[in-house]
Amino acid sequence: MADAFIYDAVRTPRGRGKSDGSLHDVQPVQLLTHVLRHLRDRNQLDTALVDDVIMGCVTPIGEQGGDIARTAALEAGYAETVAGVQLNRFCSSGLEAINMAGAYVMSGQVDAIVAGGVEAMSRVPMGADGGALFTNPEIVARHNIVPQGISADLIATKHGYSRNDVDSYAAESYRRAVEAQAADRFSRTLVPYRDDLGITLLDRDEGVRPGTTVESLSKLKPAFEAMGQMGLDALALLKYPDQSRINHVHHAGNSSQIVDGAAGVLIGSRAFGEKTGLKPRARIKAFAIVGSEPTIMLTGPVPATRKALKRAGMDVGDIDLFEVNEAFAAIPMVFMDELGVDHSLININGGSIALGHPLGATGAIISATLIDELERTDKQFGLSTLCIGGGMGIATIFERV
Numbered sequence: 001m002a003d004a005f006i007y008d009a010v011r012t013p014r015g016r017g018k019s020d021g022s023l024h025d026v027q028p029v030q031l032l033t034h035v036l037r038h039l040r041d042r043n044q045l046d047t048a049l050v051d052d053v054i055m056g057c058v059t060p061i062g063e064q065g066g067d068i069a070r071t072a073a074l075e076a077g078y079a080e081t082v083a084g085v086q087l088n089r090f091c092s093s094g095l096e097a098i099n100m101a102g103a104y105v106m107s108g109q110v111d112a113i114v115a116g117g118v119e120a121m122s123r124v125p126m127g128a129d130g131g132a133l134f135t136n137p138e139i140v141a142r143h144n145i146v147p148q149g150i151s152a153d154l155i156a157t158k159h160g161y162s163r164n165d166v167d168s169y170a171a172e173s174y175r176r177a178v179e180a181q182a183a184d185r186f187s188r189t190l191v192p193y194r195d196d197l198g199i200t201l202l203d204r205d206e207g208v209r210p211g212t213t214v215e216s217l218s219k220l221k222p223a224f225e226a227m228g229q230m231g232l233d234a235l236a237l238l239k240y241p242d243q244s245r246i247n248h249v250h251h252a253g254n255s256s257q258i259v260d261g262a263a264g265v266l267i268g269s270r271a272f273g274e275k276t277g278l279k280p281r282a283r284i285k286a287f288a289i290v291g292s293e294p295t296i297m298l299t300g301p302v303p304a305t306r307k308a309l310k311r312a313g314m315d316v317g318d319i320d321l322f323e324v325n326e327a328f329a330a331i332p333m334v335f336m337d338e339l340g341v342d343h344s345l346i347n348i349n350g351g352s353i354a355l356g357h358p359l360g361a362t363g364a365i366i367s368a369t370l371i372d373e374l375e376r377t378d379k380q381f382g383l384s385t386l387c388i389g390g391g392m393g394i395a396t397i398f399e400r401v
Helices: 027-041 069-075 093-106 137-142 148-159 163-184 224-241 270-276 301-312 332-340 359-376
Strands: 005-011 052-056 083-087 112-118 200-202 258-269 283-293 321-324 381-388 392-400
Touching: 005 270, 005 359, 027 069, 027 112, 027 283, 052 069, 052 093, 052 148, 052 321, 052 359, 069 083, 083 093, 093 112, 093 258, 093 283, 093 359, 093 392, 112 359, 148 224, 148 332, 258 270, 258 359, 283 301, 301 332, 301 381, 301 392, 321 332, 321 359, 359 381, 359 392
Parallel strands: 052 083, 052 112, 321 381
Antiparallel strands: 005 258, 005 283, 112 258, 283 392, 381 392
């Protein structure tokens, strides 16, 4: 099996996902076009050598529909021979795109692919595409499907995480993000977004909030308690009768931020690098996808990580750095507890709580951040993982080269 190498990665800043966010007036195809152009230009890339563009997008309707990957490739001025496809595996879509691209290259069927994702959450609201898993009453009842926030609170309840515990985790995510931003640690991958007049709309992740503390977070009301009282707690507890109640501890300050953003990762074979003169930065060593129990929904990163490690012939102690998507504070907390990973190795520049979670792009963004950090800290192995709606998990191991 051939190796699949990461040659470069580019992302936009993450803009606040509201009507007053700095990227709200930018269409999602423009975000993606911006990424593709910069990936081409800074690598002096002959795009005729690229076979495909694979982009994750979790709400692929309206402005984000119609195969946005192919549209963006055309808009970016890539060769007409470059194909494009969008995919949706919920929050893991950006990492799924990388894994799919890696599999194509490993199989020897293609030489180079740009993979990543996009989500303009201020323009195309999360959940706007509906879907039977969330809207069909019979399916919801049969599988005890509840909103992810209730699932996260159920996880916290089962593991005994208090409100102070999850707020403490969130406050540390903000502290790390503030420190990383001040040290300019995202500059290798982040490319400021400028409009057609050359005016900079955003040059840094917009959601980072200095001064966020456990005390300030403690003033926020639980976001999912009222929803749970409407019968959804009872629906979840039918699957978990060992729990007498759900303790609602998650809120806007310890859950991932809604943001706009896009990312692209250039993945290719060894021959592609030799032909273009590009030096690989990392190798995709192994990846895994799993299904998990759909009511609690968000526990998939642990079994996915174990599966990827087994495929790579590695132990968790062999991994130098981890990126665990902070959909909710309880998710990385469970990951650390169940796998015995120290917090100093996880999300060392903060995570989606402080920086934002542009659904379709996040998997690519955190993987790019991981590779940047492996280089900065002179480490060798990193692992990216995300929980996924509907009860799934994904994990990918990267080796710096």
